Amino acid sequence: MPWRIVYLEEFNDYNEVRKKEKYYKSGAGRRKIRVIFDELGLNN
Numbered sequence: 029m030p031w032r033i034v035y036l037e038e039f040n041d042y043n044e045v046r047k048k049e050k051y052y053k054s055g056a057g058r059r060k061i062r063v064i065f066d067e068l069g070l071n072n
Contacts, residue, residue, distance in 0.1 A: 034068055 039045045051057040065071050 034070060035064055
């Protein structure tokens with residue numbers, strides 16, 4: 029199965045990207061990713 033983009037975020041600068049990346053790698057960020065996947069019906 030080929031890859032497909034299911035979620036996209038855009039940022040204005042590199043610092044915003046780094047903050048979001050750090051957040052998503054934290055416990056709270058991982059929970060947020062699960063919520064996003066659940067909303068999209070992609071829960072595994």
